[in-house]
Amino acid sequence: MVGAVTPEYRALLPGALLAEPYPETRGPVRRTARDWVVDVFLFLFAVAVAVGMAALSFEEGVQEGRTLIDFIVGVLCCVGLWWRRRWPVAICLIVTVAGIWSATSIGAALVAFFTVAVHRRFVVALAVAVVGVATGFLFPLLRPEWGSSSFWVDFAWATIITALVLAWGLVVRARRQLVHSLRDRAHRAESEQQLRVAQARQAERTRIAREMHDVLAHRISLLSLHAGALEFRPDAPPAEVARAAGVIRASAHEALQELREVIGVLREDPAEDAPDRPQPTLADLPGLVDESRLAGMRVRLDRRVDDLGAVPVAVGRNAYRIVQEGLTNARKHAYGSTVDVIVTGAAGDGLSVEVRNPWPVGVPAGPEIPGTGTGIVGLTERATLAGGRLEHGRTPSGDFRLWAWLPWPA
Template identity: 55%
Template sequence: MVPEPRPLPGPRWLLPSALTAEADPDRTGRSGRPRRTVRDWIVDFGCFLLAVVIGLLAADTVSGDPNIPPGLAVADQWLGALACAAVWLRRRWPLALAVAMVPVGLLSNTASGAGMVVLFTLAVHRPFPYVGWVAGVTLSLVPFVFWLRPDPDLPYAAAVALTVLVTVSVVGWGMFVRSKRQLLLSLRDRARRAETEAELRAEQAQRLARESIAREMHDVLAHRLTLLSVHAGALEFRPDAPREEVARAAGVIRESAHEALQDLREIIGVLRANEGGDASGRPQPTLSALDALVRESRDAGMKVHLDHRVGDPAGVPASVGRTAYRIAQEGLTNARKHAPGAEVSVSVAGAPGDGLTVRVSNPAPVGPVPAVPGSGQGLIGLTERATLAGGRLDHGGREDGGFEVRAWLPWS
């Protein structure tokens, strides 16, 4: 399973370059701040070059303006140079640098290019409330700046309108870039989550498949191995039995062992198959195989009374019929282990729309019960089977000391 990316500590909007860097060791330095990539260096150099070019153009207008004293023009150019140098810090402290550029832009025309770059960076890396406050203060000071230092080439109103338009455009462009990056991060995070959920679903499907195979192995093999255990125990406790009875028990043991091996090969074939389905091609038992199951139990020496009231067993849905077969099989297996010699009653009845009822019951054993090992998971697995099929299953002791399994399965 792919782990989800570890979130960066603290609110995401307080982190430097939160929208351009991920919590990735390849992008994060020892100090915890994201390292600049080649693209970042190119973009930063381009922003610095743009700030310098605009600053040089503004410096020419300042130095050529006779209304500005030479000392003030020199100070203006020095402030502009420092502002251009500060552009390299825009990724680390975008908000603090933007706030500092407000009074600098009021005092220096040469710093106007750096101010626009810093304002754009603020719009990219910080939410709108911070951008709105800084941009609002900057726009409110524009009329005062041109009243204090009029533009020699443009009228007052045109200069103010042009500066406001450029400032709003820079802020809008920065917010557009921020929204685009947020969308990309959201899509990337959604893709990670989708991949993680897909792997979790695959693991869950594998787990359910393993549980289904384990349940199938128990249902199939327990019936066969119980026959082996019961008849082997009978031969052990009655070594002086007649030859015919010994031969019949040996035949049942041989047949049960052969069937158990065959069923085990089928299950292993399913596990080894690259594609879904039964690799052996042998169909799973349904309600139509119930007569053969009862006949096999009778051949093994059990007394079984079958009350089959389903007129067309082939018309029962395959999943419902298979579940009913497994319930009857497990009931016969438990009766053979815990009530040997008792007559077992198996009844199946139902119709489309009414559902299918399966009942397996046996009275109390008449003699001592041999100790046959059991896991106790068979009835639990049958309850799960019935529930998954949309039905229910109950089991418990009877008043006469016997045991009964009752199940109802939907038949639409």
């Protein structure tokens, strides 16, 4: 069933539940200060057991030759514990096999078996435990002088001690796996949080860049319109030329200011305390229409909403951008035509925005205004994200119609 666990769910489970081993030690081991303390303590424990068993053998009257050989074997097993982190299974098997005859290697065998239970899978630890139990079965047969009670009592104690060491090692292993899993989940959660923050920041930058696209397209189209008028009317009265030049200067200044803002937004590391630029609402729509009229456009505003300021900010901003893009497109493609802007709606019914102008057939050729052709695409995306819809195209009456409906909660 482990193979059926999804990666997302697997990341939330402790390693022990997935039957996966704790990261095993391979190759040379670099001990930490804590590892040195633990290793020294366990080495001294194994040596103390060896010395104690050697002293007990003298009291039991075991031959001095056997006792000396037994003690030498026990000390060698204790020394071998320094390599138990690199080769835990091999060291444990060697010490366990030595324990078939050597009583002084019992401490080293317990330490080595505990290391296997902590750092190796349960199946490996269980197999080594079986070898240890077999050792406990053979030792009384080869060294009967150590038998203080019946054979089966000694064998039972050896089995119990082996089982206790195995259980202790499994508990330590499970705890380490849990700590490792929690630490990994914490790192993953921190990385995911940083990713979410970066995505949110990028989404906000994209949104502001889209806003700036709409604004700059509007400003630059005004600049092009006024510059084209001066180009085609070099004999215009000085007052009209001065007024057009003033509008060009003001529009250029505002375009540069807005371009500076969008560059600041799209910087790699924007200032955290940088204030957001004021966003327009539907209450600013009359000013937008007046600005287009000053540029020479014929715009008729049909406002069927009593209070434009009552429209929610987000809805009003989207409606404003739609009208702004509609006026920009009319300046580009229907120069000199009359543009009708109709705003209707109420709370609970939604807000409808319509920009209509005659299809550009036989209209005077105005100054060419470059464009990317993606304005309508951006408006469609904007309306869709707001929960509304947008339609555009030629009507049966021969007009070009840009219409959008946006939800206006009650």
